[in-house]
Amino acid sequence: MWKIAIIDDERQVLQGMKRAIPWQELGAEWVGEALNGADGLNVIRATQPDIVITDIYMPLLNGLDMIEQLRREGFQGKIIILSGYSDFEHARQALRHNVSDYVSKPISVPTLKTILNKVIQELIDEEEKLREQGELKHMIMMYEPFIEKEWVRSAAVGTLESAYQDRENLPRPYRYWADTDHAVIGIELIRDERTRKYSVSDWNLLRFAVSNIVGELSRKVFPFVEYTELHNTRSVLMIHPEVDSKESIQNVMEELGLRVMENIKSYLKMSCRVGIGGRKKSWTQIPESTEEAFRAIDLRHSRVAGGNEVYAFQSDFMQEQQQSAVFQVKFSYELATAIKAAQEMEAIQLVDAYMGNLVNGRGITSDFVQMLASELWGVISYCLYESGQVLDTLFTQEQIAEEIIGLTETVELQRWLTEKITIICGSKHWKGSSKHRQVVDFMTQYIHDHYAEDVTLAELSEKVYISRNHLSIIFKNITGETFNNYLTRVRIEKARELLRERNMLVYEVAEHVGYRNVPYFSTLFKKLTGMNPTDLIK
Structure with a gap:
């Protein structure tokens, strides 16, 4: 009244x-x-x-x-x-x-x-109006951790606007960046026949497991680190050594890279490559170190240890290979982001700008054009896969392979990429799923960050303003499994990691991942892993 x-x-x-x-x-x-x-x-x-x-x-x-x-x-x-x-x-x-x-x-x-x-x-x-402002404030507070992570990712690949590139605009948790040096370790997962059969939710869980492994290993070596995933099988670990530290961190980074690779191989039965970027004085140069790390991987140069795929940046060699290092990581990240959001014109403009830079280079061979086509198609196909769309519904592998072989010049590659982007973004299924993909991305990230809490689908439905039943259908359509099943798998994966460290008892691990009923936790653990929790701490 x-x-x-x-x-x-x-x-x-x-x-x-x-x-x-x-x-x-x-x-x-x-x-x-x-x-x-x-x-x-x-x-x-x-x-x-x-x-x-x-x-x-x-x-x-x-x-x-x-x-x-x-x-x-x-x-x-x-x-x-x-x-x-x-x-x-x-x-x-x-x-x-x-x-x-x-x-x-x-x-x-x-x-x-x-x-x-x-x-x-x-x-x-x-x-x-006040109610809407209150809801907006609530949403901003809720999304703040995810906005912060996106900021870190943008800082790593070089997509931050210039207005943000000064000390005053550094988010509070990262103000210390202005007083340290910086270097990047690039990690690339290698998809084999086994992992090619993984569902979208399997890959989400795999990336969660990788982030756990990298986080645990890196924090034992460096006091300040940030780990962020890119929109493909690549991820970035940023480290920040003290400015007055005279010792070379190259060897330390290489040893950490080897341990990361060995642990991923041991725990996840998956291979990966690791690249080491150069040390930088300013945090605005972090994208350069990111480029160097992945260029070292791409060019398979300066292998650290025989038989192990850890590669180190070497400035003189990189300068000779300049044509293959034209903002590759930044470009692929921006392209993936645009395609995932069904932003056709933005994706095409990115391709045009990238190809324009290539044309200014020298000695571009047909082999290089085909290699680049394969690499970029890998980025695009991963976007399709991440959004739950079967590639064969638009293009067959045989068709793509045959078309790539026929590409010999950059202008042909540009025309081919533009055509594929138009078909993908024009697909009714893709347009309908891009927003749903963003919602599911938020949900899975929220689960990864809050698995120890009482996370429910009803709670998330209030956060994303979608009814519980509709949200359940969206999650199942995109990931291929139910919300509760995915939450359980995340919790058990984290529990397995904690048990392997042998620093906690079973009941402590159960509580740490959100289970108060230890017998129920043990039953779930055996059902999903095939072993009892006690088997890992003996």
Whole structure:
């Protein structure tokens, strides 16, 4: 109910308005009255009405002075002035105090009703605006950790806008970047016949496991690290050695790279390649180290240990191979982002700009064009795969392989990529799934960050503003499994990692990953891993 107070020195006017106002029709109620401005001030302070109807000329304190005092005290309610004195100066003062309406007495009932309807609609609109702002603030707070992660990823690949590239605009958790050096370790998972059969949720879980392994190993060596995934089988580990550290971190990074590779091989039965980027003085140069790390992998140069695929950056060799290092990581990341969001024109513009840079290079052979086509198609096909779309529904592997062999010049590659992007982004299935993919990405990341809590589908449905049943269908369509099943697998994967460390007892691990019932946890663990939790701590 909207609360209305009436202040007027004529008792007859007060009683007449109380009878004339259609309270029920307006959804309003009378909350107080006064015969002078001083008493009116006290009534309004005590009742905090939504609407005040007041006269101007009253004893003790006139209406305009009363309004001025209320505004100084922060009163935000609507004020309607009804006065027998109508002149420009009064109206001007009323407007200065943000009065909703100024009407001369006498006033008819229809006019009073019209004015009150208008003012109440203003209140409704303002309330709706505040509600929307509250929801927006809630969403911003909820998404803040994910926005922060996206910022880290952008800082790693070089997609931050220039306005963010100064110390003042560094997010608070990363202010220390301004006082350290920086280097990047690039990690590339190698898809084999076994992993090619993985579902989208399997890959999400695999990446979660990799992030756990890399995080645990790196934090034992370096005090400050950030790990972030790219939109493909690649990920980045950023380290930040002290500026006055005189020892070379190259060997330490190489040893860490070897341990990462060995642990991924041992625990996940999967191979990977590791590249070591150069040390940089400024955090704005981190993308350069990222490029160097993955160029070292791509060019298979300076292998650290025989038989192990760890590669180190070498500046003189990189300069000779400049044509193959034209913002490759940044470009592939931006291209993947645009395609995942079904932004056809942005994706095509990225391709055009990238090919323009290549044309300015020298010695581009047909072999290089075909190699680049294969690499870029890998990025595109991974986007298709991540969004739950079977590649063969648009293109067959045989078709793509045959077309790539026929590409000999950059202009042909540019035309071929543009054609494929247009077909993909124009697909009805792709357009329909791109927003759903973003929702599921948020959900899986939320699970990875909050698996130890009581995470429910109902809770997430409120966060993404999609009904629980619809959200359940979306998650199942994109990932191929139910929300609860995926949550269970994430928890068990984290439990397996903790048990291997042998620092916690079984019941402690169970509680750490969200299970209070230890027998139930043990049953789930054996069902998903084929072994008892105690088998890993013996």
